[in-house]
Amino acid sequence: MAGVDQILDTNTYGGRTPDATYPTRSSSSDSAEDALKNRHGRPPGPTIQIDTDMLELAGNMTLRELVGQMTQIQIGMLLDGRGRLDLTKVQYWIGEWGVGSFLDTPTKLDSVHGANYVDGSVLFPQQIGLAATFNTILAYEAGRITAKDTRAAGIPWVFAPILDVAVHKLWPRVYESFGEGKYATLKGKYAFALSFELTDPHLVSEMGSAIIKGMQGNYKKDRTRVAACMKHFIGYSASHNGQDKSSAWIPDNYLMDYFVPSFQAAVDAGVATAMETYIDVNGQPVVSSHFYLTELLRHRLGFQGMLVTDWQELDRLYTEHRTAPSLKDAAFQCLKQTSVDMVMVPESESFSVNAMALVQERKLDKQRLVESVAKILQLKKDLGLFEQPLSDPKLLPSVGSQQDIEAARNAARESITVLKNDKSVLPLVRSMKTNGRIVVTGPAANSIRALSGGWSIKWQGASDDSWYQGRGETILEGLKKEFGASTILHKPTVDFDGNPDGDANSKDFLKAIKGADTVILCLGEKPYAEIVGNIDSLDLPFGQLDLIRKVKAQIQGTSTRVVLVLVEGRPRGLQETAGMVDAIVMAYLPGPWGGHPVAEVLSGTVNPSGRLPMTYPSGPSDMTTNYYRSGVDPYNPLFPFGAGLSYSKVEYRDLTLGNPTLHIRRCGVSQKNEQECDEADDVELESKNDVTVEGSQSKPTSIVADVTVQNTGNRAVKETVFWYITQDYRSDVMPEAFLLKGFDKVSLAPGQTKKVQFTVTRAALAYHSRSLRKKIEAGSFTLTVNAMRPEVQSVKFTVV
Incomplete structure (x- = not known):
């Protein structure tokens, strides 16, 4: 095993003084609409620059001061046994070691679905639910409010958002992701490889970019904003066994096409910081990987912000x-081989001691530390900590405002996804005249903590509802508001583990549902976070599934309807019970204010518009099957990516292309200059007749497609239009069955018709070959609207 003296000549990150200036977005407006407009143009790029005074300050620091700035310690190291500040410990960590940052309660940085550790703050749906809205404006607002509330507690930096794409459905952090939607198109030139330009970002890229813009805004001047942190770079979600922190096996070309784009989108959105991942990818720990953290992150993606390790990862x-x-x-491995700037130790002085020794022994250049500390200091300066390091009391009155609560409710309303609705049993009649009793049961029916999940007040979620101090509404409370308290009968049955719920009597419950109009079963998962959420089977616990079986047997031959509401962070298995209920409603983890929106969807007050941002597997054999699979992989999920029903019928017609052919010039030897190559999207064009096609007005290099959508129902509806592109044949790497390239969410009044457009560009057709060349192979392609949905339409076009 290699020691310090045996690792030879690995370049320090870049070997450069970090003094570059990067382009910034200029905007006179701070609205979500303005911040997100022109999303199909060139993103603004990083907004980080190192000022001369910060370079001088870092350069003049002592070795001990440098390692201190690079050290992050959890706040418990400053507290006594009663949770009070221990001044002796403060003197040790700050006075003696000069620790530069602290994390964890009470100043937790992980504001992952709202300022989840700030008393009174409004929590939003977890990211998987936010993704189900397919609404970037809602994501922007969630980011803005999260930033404001976090700043109110004096914290200027958050460990969010998560940009990992959900791959294995067992993974306990699925709910923290924006789902499995993949692909963005990438561009640029470096000496050793191609890099990227975002053109039509997919779901994770769009939602991630929107929430980053909401969090950061103009964070260098606006003290209601924070520095965001894209995490976890990279491959964390692809553990081969679905367990948290397990190894990932990812072919490099798949890494580039499926895992890199969401992080590229974040870099292009100007994200200030990044966090590397816990795991190893293809056997190489990311935290010590020159390839992943220097070559890929810094050089290919162009990220120049501050990079922190995850918890105790070093x-x-x-x-x-x-x-x-x-x-x-x-x-030594980490500092010599990577571009890490800050180490989340988080409970010892080991890093400081060892980093100092490595420099003193001349095994590491002091300049390596100076480069990192310059970025750390610049971040602190940009966040205004040199001007005002304390919280702003003026922000406190806005925390938990009614306006913010309504924003969280709106996000929940648009996230809730109706997956099954046999015989249109939903919406339930709000004023039932006969047999109007609704019986509600299940562990998620009367629990705010269940709606919120992990990372809510506490790392593993609140211990009980009392922690919310009345801030929130359960599904049961929402149902009583929608249908009247006298209509609703609540009967406990089982807990989240499937065991009897306290003194609940199953016979009493089964007797209560006789003659009921509707039985609502609120099942799902109890709160968890990270490794604590590891499970071996996706199936819901036996007791929960058996409850469905007992209800079905009890109401056999009656007109009683059964509605299953799923409150869960990942798609839990239903076995054969999916066929035993009349309706299935996916609530995800809608947050403490999600209970009433669930009831509004059930009653019809809200016309549901949520769509599945992930594949819902039908059994254990397809836990890693995603919609973008290759054509040889079977795809028979319980519910596909993009599934979701509304109470209005929307018809699609007249999918047309402005022209049937897209022309591409070959990038390389035929171009006269670099600009001309860039205009060709920096890709390699391959075909049997590989010739140069000169660009001209008569040979279009993009195709405009449009489709007409009409709401033929009597309710207003918000409809998501999905655009996919499939290469029909590809000679080297098999083409995906479908690949999401864009989506639009449109509002339609009853009877209203709208035309929705999508532009197919050359860059949208590129992929990485086995050699990691980014290329386009000429041939036939299929543009599909709403693939895997009943309204599917497709049309062919050709690339020459």
């Missing part, structure tokens, strides 16, 4: 990954 090189025989060797 130590794991020694304790778990076993690539270093000591903590000192672990520090």
